Amino acid sequence: MARSSDAPTRHSAHPGNWTQYINIALLWLIARLPWRWAVALGTGLGRTLYHVARDRRYVVRRNLELCFPDLTVEQRERWVKENFGYTGRGLAELALGWFGGPAVDRIPCEFEGLEHLQSALQAGQPVILLSGHFCCIELTARLFGQDHQMAAIYKPIKKKPVFDQVMRSARERNVGGAVARTDIRGMLRHMKSGTPIWYAGDQHMKKAEHVFAPFFGVPTATTTSLPRLARLGKARVLPIFYRVAPGGAGYQITIGAPLEDYPCDDVLEDVRRMNEVLESAVRDAPTQYFWVHRRFKSHPEGTRAAYPALRSAHIGRLPWRKNKKKALKKHQKEADRERGTDDDT
Numbered sequence: 193m194a195r196s197s198d199a200p201t202r203h204s205a206h207p208g209n210w211t212q213y214i215n216i217a218l219l220w221l222i223a224r225l226p227w228r229w230a231v232a233l234g235t236g237l238g239r240t241l242y243h244v245a246r247d248r249r250y251v252v253r254r255n256l257e258l259c260f261p262d263l264t265v266e267q268r269e270r271w272v273k274e275n276f277g278y279t280g281r282g283l284a285e286l287a288l289g290w291f292g293g294p295a296v297d298r299i300p301c302e303f304e305g306l307e308h309l310q311s312a313l314q315a316g317q318p319v320i321l322l323s324g325h326f327c328c329i330e331l332t333a334r335l336f337g338q339d340h341q342m343a344a345i346y347k348p349i350k351k352k353p354v355f356d357q358v359m360r361s362a363r364e365r366n367v368g369g370a371v372a373r374t375d376i377r378g379m380l381r382h383m384k385s386g387t388p389i390w391y392a393g394d395q396h397m398k399k400a401e402h403v404f405a406p407f408f409g410v411p412t413a414t415t416t417s418l419p420r421l422a423r424l425g426k427a428r429v430l431p432i433f434y435r436v437a438p439g440g441a442g443y444q445i446t447i448g449a450p451l452e453d454y455p456c457d458d459v460l461e462d463v464r465r466m467n468e469v470l471e472s473a474v475r476d477a478p479t480q481y482f483w484v485h486r487r488f489k490s491h492p493e494g495t496r497a498a499y500p501a502l503r504s505a506h507i508g509r510l511p512w513r514k515n516k517k518k519a520l521k522k523h524q525k526e527a528d529r530e531r532g533t534d535d536d537t
Contacts, residue, residue: 212354222284223291227299230284231440238280242273247502252276252483254499259408260478274479278436282327282482289330290362300442301335308430308449309340309388318383318427321447322418323434324394324470325482332434332443333390334366343369343382344390373417376424383425390432393418394470396489404492405463408471413490419455419462429454433473435480 222230242249252272256263263271288296312319321342323329333344344363349356363370369387371378379389393415394407404411422429431448451469455462474481488498 209352209354212352216355216358219283219287220291222287223293223296227288227292227296230288231281234281234284235277236280237283238276238278239273241280242276245276248484249276250502251486251499254501255483255487256478258410258488258498259474271479275481275483278327278480279482279484281436282329285328285331289332289334289366290358292334296331296334297338299331299335300437301332302437302442302444303447304444305447305449308447309432312428312430312450313386313388316386318386318425319388320383320418320422320425320427320429321388321390321432322429322451322466322469323390323392323432324473325392325485326434326473326477326480327482328434328436328443328480330362332445333363335443336434336445337367340388341368342388342390343367343371343379345373345379345392346370348372376421379421380425383427388430389421389425389427391418391421393466394487395485396487402490403460403463405460405467407467407487408474410488410498411492411495412467412488414463414467416459416463418466419459422455431469431473433476435477 222233225233249272252275253268256268256271256275260268260271309319309321336342344367346360346363349359360370367390369382371382371389383389396413401417402413402415405414406412407414418429421427428450430450432445433448434443434445436442437444448469451465454465486499491497
C-alpha cells in the first residue's frame with residue numbers, strides 16, 4: 193500500500209482547499225464545450241501565457257536551447273510559441289479527459305503497434321509501458337483506456353488533496369487503475385494480474401534515487417526506478433507515446449517493440465537507454481513535449497546551472513508568500529555566482 197504520508201493531511205472542506213474546487217469547476221466547464229472548441233480555447237490560453245508567464249517562457253526557451261542547439265534564434269522562438277499553444281491545449285485536453293461526456297470517446301485516435309502489447313500479454317508476460325510527459329497525456333490516456341486497461345503510476349499531490357483525489361479518480365475511471373509511485377507492492381500486484389503499468393521517468397524528482405545520464409546530450413538527473421521495477425516484476429518494457437495528429441484533427445498512439453535485454457547488469461546503461469527511447473519520441477513531435485518543466489534542475493557537481501537567469505527558484509509561488517523575497521534574493525545570488533558577477537568575496 194502507499195505510504196501513509198501520501199494521504200491528505202487536512203479535511204477537504206478546509207478553506208485552504210477552496211481554490212482547488214474553483215479550478216476543478218473551471219475544468220468541468222471547459223469539458224462541456226465541443227472538443228474542437230475546447231482545444232481551441234486551450235490553445236489560445238497557452239498563446240496568451242507565452243506573453244505573461246515570463247519564468248516559464250525562459251524555462252521552455254532554455255530547455256530547447258540545450259536540447260536543440262542547432263536551431264536558429266528565430267526557429268527556437270517559433271517552437272517556444274508552439275509549445276505554449278500545446279501546453280494550453282493540454283489543459284483543455286485534461287478537462288476533456290477527466291470530465292468530458294460520451295462525445296469525447298468518439299474523438300479520432302489512430303493506434304500503431306498494438307500487436308506488440310497484445311503479443312506480450314498473450315504470452316503471460318508482465319508489461320511496463322514506458323512513456324513520457326507530452327501535453328496531450330490525459331486525453332490520450334482516456335482514448336487508450338476505452339479498449340485497453342493499464343495502471344498509471346502517479347505522484348500524489350499532498351499539498352492539494354482535493355485535486356489529488358479528482359486526478360486519481362479520473363485516472364482509475366479512464367484506464368482502470370492508478371498507483372502511487374511509492375506503492376511498489378501495488379505495481380507488482382497489477383503486473384502479476386496481467387495489467388500493464390504505465391511509467392514515465394522523465395521528470396525531476398529530488399528524493400528519488402537517480403544517476404546522471406545523457407538526455408539530448410545533457411547530463412540529466414534520471415531516476416533508476418524503471419530497471420529496478422522491471423527486474424522485480426520480471427517485466428517486458430514497451431515504449432508507448434502519443435501526440436496530436438497532423439492538422440490537429442485527432443490523436444496518434446504508438447506502441448513500440450519490447451526493449452531487448454532490458455534490464456541489463458549496468459544501471460547507468462539501462463537509464464541511458466530509457467532516455468534514448470524518450471529522446472527519439474520527443475524528436476518526432478518536439479513542440480508537444482512538456483518543456484515547461486525544469487528537466488535539468490539538478491546538474492553534476494562542478495557544472496553550470498541550467499537556468500541561471502531564472503528570477504525565482506519557486507516558479508508559480510504567490511508574491512505575498514513570506515519566503516518569496518528571501519528565495520528570490522538567494523537564487524539571484526546563485527545566478528550571479530554562476531555568471532561570475534557576484535561581488536561577495
